[in-house]
Amino acid sequence: MRNLNRTMIGSLLLLAMAGGVRPVFAQVDFSGEWAPRFYEDQPERVPGPELGDYLGLPINDAARLRADSWEGSMLTLPEWQCRPHGADYIWRGPSPLTIRKEEDPLTREITAFHAEWLRSIDNPVYLDGRPHPSEDALHKWGGFATGKWDGDMLTITVTHLKEGYIRRNGLPRSEQATVTEHWMRHGDFLTVVTIVNDPVYLTEPFIRSTDYELDLHQHVPPYPCEMVTEIERPKGVIPHHLPGTNNDLREFSERHGIPFEATRGGAETAYPDYRKKLKQMPPPATTRPPLPNRNEGQQ
Amino acid sequence: MNHIYSGTTKITKSTKVSWSLWLCVLCVLCGSIVILPAHAQQTNEIRVTKVRELLFMLTGAGGNIAALVFPEGITLVDSGRAEMSDKVLAAVRMLSPLPIRYIINTSADPDHAGGNEKLGAAGGQITGGNVAGQVADAAEGAEIIAHENVLERMTAPSVKPPIPTRMTPGTTYHVDHLKLSTFYHGDGIELFAAPAAHTDGDTLVYFRHNDVLATGDVFMTASYPVIDVERGGGINGEIDALNHILDVAFPDFRLEGGTLIVPGHGRLCDSADVAYYRDMVTIVRDRVQDMMKKGMTVEQVKTAKLTRDYDGVYAKNAGWTPDMFVEAVYKSLKKLEGKR
Numbered sequence: 001m002r003n004l005n006r007t008m009i010g011s012l013l014l015l016a017m018a019g020g021v022r023p024v025f026a027q028v029d030f031s032g033e034w035a036p037r038f039y040e041d042q043p044e045r046v047p048g049p050e051l052g053d054y055l056g057l058p059i060n061d062a063a064r065l066r067a068d069s070w071e072g073s074m075l076t077l078p079e080w081q082c083r084p085h086g087a088d089y090i091w092r093g094p095s096p097l098t099i100r101k102e103e104d105p106l107t108r109e110i111t112a113f114h115a116e117w118l119r120s121i122d123n124p125v126y127l128d129g130r131p132h133p134s135e136d137a138l139h140k141w142g143g144f145a146t147g148k149w150d151g152d153m154l155t156i157t158v159t160h161l162k163e164g165y166i167r168r169n170g171l172p173r174s175e176q177a178t179v180t181e182h183w184m185r186h187g188d189f190l191t192v193v194t195i196v197n198d199p200v201y202l203t204e205p206f207i208r209s210t211d212y213e214l215d216l217h218q219h220v221p222p223y224p225c226e227m228v229t230e231i232e233r234p235k236g237v238i239p240h241h242l243p244g245t246n247n248d249l250r251e252f253s254e255r256h257g258i259p260f261e262a263t264r265g266g267a268e269t270a271y272p273d274y275r276k277k278l279k280q281m282p283p284p285a286t287t288r289p290p291l292p293n294r295n296e297g298q299q
Numbered sequence: 300m301n302h303i304y305s306g307t308t309k310i311t312k313s314t315k316v317s318w319s320l321w322l323c324v325l326c327v328l329c330g331s332i333v334i335l336p337a338h339a340q341q342t343n344e345i346r347v348t349k350v351r352e353l354l355f356m357l358t359g360a361g362g363n364i365a366a367l368v369f370p371e372g373i374t375l376v377d378s379g380r381a382e383m384s385d386k387v388l389a390a391v392r393m394l395s396p397l398p399i400r401y402i403i404n405t406s407a408d409p410d411h412a413g414g415n416e417k418l419g420a421a422g423g424q425i426t427g428g429n430v431a432g433q434v435a436d437a438a439e440g441a442e443i444i445a446h447e448n449v450l451e452r453m454t455a456p457s458v459k460p461p462i463p464t465r466m467t468p469g470t471t472y473h474v475d476h477l478k479l480s481t482f483y484h485g486d487g488i489e490l491f492a493a494p495a496a497h498t499d500g501d502t503l504v505y506f507r508h509n510d511v512l513a514t515g516d517v518f519m520t521a522s523y524p525v526i527d528v529e530r531g532g533g534i535n536g537e538i539d540a541l542n543h544i545l546d547v548a549f550p551d552f553r554l555e556g557g558t559l560i561v562p563g564h565g566r567l568c569d570s571a572d573v574a575y576y577r578d579m580v581t582i583v584r585d586r587v588q589d590m591m592k593k594g595m596t597v598e599q600v601k602t603a604k605l606t607r608d609y610d611g612v613y614a615k616n617a618g619w620t621p622d623m624f625v626e627a628v629y630k631s632l633k634k635l636e637g638k639r
Binding site for chain 2: 061062063065066069074077079080082083084119120121134135136137138139140141162163174175176199200201225235236238240242243
C-alpha cells in the first residue's frame with residue numbers, strides 16, 4: 001500500500017512538472033521591437049495615398065463627400081497637429097512598433113499587451129476578461145481593446161474609438177466603428193489583420209493585413225509634439241472644399257490612366273469582376289505624369 | 300455589478316444601500332469628509348459616469364447632469380426633465396447624502412432645467428447673517444444660477460402656465476464671465492456666457508480645479524446643434540461657443556484626455572471630440588452660406604442635402620432633423636444679413 005502511494009505521488013509529481021514546462025494559458029509572446037515591412041503597400045504607407053484615390057475601398061456616398069471636402073491644410077489647425085492615427089490605421093503608418101506585455105505577478109498570466117508606435121499613444125489590449133466600458137465612456141484614439149486567444153492567434157475587439165480615417169486622404173472612419181484584429185506570429189514575423197466595421201461610412205467590412213519583422217536593434221524613441229501656429233488664419237476658419245469645387249480629385253485618375261469613375265471606390269471596385277466593367281469605361285480625357293519618388297524607402 | 304474602471308454605474312430603483320454609503324453618512328455626521336461608494340447597485344434609466352474623483356456625469360434624465368460632491372454639499376449643472384427628478388435625486392443620493400447647494404442651468408430648456416423645482420427643494424443654501432434674519436426661508440432650497448436671459452425666458456408673460464418661482468434662477472449674471480468661489484461651490488467654477496449660440500442664454504460651466512467643462516446643448520455627441528433662432532440662438536454664436544470651449548480646454552498628450560467635456564447630451568468627451576464637432580458645424584455653415592450667396596432659397600438649400608456626409612453620426616435626434624438644422628442655419632444667417 002505504501003509502495004502504491006509512493007508510485008501515485010511520484011506520478012502526480014511528474015504530471016505536475018510536465019504541466020509546469022508548458023504554460024497553462026496557450027499564449028504566444030508578441031512582445032518585442034517590430035520593424036514595419038511595407039512591400040506593395042509602400043506608396044500608401046510611406047509617402048501616403050494620393051488625393052482622390054478611393055479605389056478598392058468599400059465606402060459609401062457619405063464617406064466620398066467627406067473625402068472630397070477634405071483639405072490637407074486641415075492638419076495645420078492646432079487641434080489636429082498632434083493627432084495620432086486611430087487603432088485601426090496606426091498599423092498602416094510608417095513607424096516602428098514596440099509591444100510590451102503586462103503579467104500578473106502571482107499567476108504570471110499575461111494580462112495585457114501594450115502596442116506603441118513612434119507617433120502613437122499607448123494602445124493597451126486587455127486579456128484579463130474585463131468588459132468594455134459603457135456607452136457613456138470617453139472614446140480614445142486607441143479605443144478600448146480586449147483580446148482572446150484562438151490557438152496561437154490573438155483576436156482583439158476594439159470599441160470606443162474616436163473618429164479616424166481609413167486613408168490619409170480624407171476618407172473617414174466614424175467613432176461608431178468597431179475593429180477586429182488578428183495577431184499572428186510566425187517566427188520573427190508578425191502579421192496583423194484588421195477588420196473595420198463602420199455603419200456610418202462603410203458598406204462592407206474593410207479588411208487589411210500588415211506585416212512587421214522582429215528587430216532586436218530597434219528602440220522607439222519619444223516623439224514629443226507641441227501645437228504651434230503653422231498658418232495664420234482668421235479665427236474660426238476651417239479649411240475644406242465646398243461640394244463640387246475640389247479640382248484635385250481627378251489627379252489620381254489622370255496620372256495613372258484609370259477611369260475616374262473607378263477611382264471613386266465603393267465595394268464593387270474591390271472585387272476581381274470589376275475588371276470587366278473597367279475595360280468598358282473610357283480612359284481619362286487628359287493625362288498627367290506620375291508623381292516622382294513614390295517608391296523611395298521601399299523594402 | 301459594474302467594475303470601477305468602466306466608470307459607469309446604473310441606478311436601480313430597488314437600490315441596495317451599500318455599507319459604504321452608510322459609512323459615508325456616518326463620516327459626514329462625524330464631520331468627516333465624504334467617502335463615495337466605489338460602486339453602487341442601481342436600477343432606473345439614470346446612468347452615472349465617474350468623470351473625476353468627486354465629479355460625475357448623470358445621463359438619462361433628459362440633458363446630461365454634472366454633479367460635483369464637496370465637503371459642504373453638491374453642486375449640479377442642470378437638473379434634467381421634471382418627471383425624472385425622483386430618479387435623479389436617487390442617483391445623487393448614491394453619490395452623497397449632503398444637500399444640493401447649487402444648480403447651475405446651462406439654458407432654460409425643460410430637459411436641462413425641468414428638475415430645478417424638485418431637486419432644488421431637496422437642497423438648501425448656505426446663508427445666514429442679515430439675509431437669514433430677514434427672510435425666514437432664505438436657506439430653503441438650492442440656489443439656482445443661470446444667465447439672466449434664462450430668467451427672462453422662464454418668466455416671460457407668454458409662458459403658460461407660469462413656471463413656479465422656485466424653478467427659476469435666483470442668481471443671474473448678464474456679463475461675459477462670472478466666477479463662483481471654491482469655498483462655497485466646491486471648485487473654482489467659471490461661467491462663460493455663450494451669446495446667441497443654442498439660445499441667447501447659454502452658459503458653459505468650467506470646473507477649474509477638476510478641469511471639467513459642462514457645455515449644455517452647445518455641444519452634443521449625437522445631434523446637430525439645436526439653433527433656436529426664435530429664442531435668440533444663431534449659427535455664428537454656436538461656432539464661437541465651440542471655439543471658446545477649445546480655447547478653455549487643454550488636451551493632454553496627443554490630444555487625448557486633459558480637460559474633460561460633459562456635453563448637453565451624449566457620452567463623455569474631450570477637446571478632440573469638440574474639435575470634430577466644431578469642424579462639422581463650421582463646414583455645414585460654410586456650405587449653406589455658399590448656396591445663399593448664389594441666391595438659393597431655403598427649400599433649395601434643404602434639397603441639396605448639405606449634411607449628408609455627417610447624417611450617419613448626427614441625425615439621431617428625431618426631434619431635430621438635418622433639414623431643421625439646415626433651415627435654422629439659413630434663418631440665422633438671413634437674420635445677420637438683415638442686420639447689416
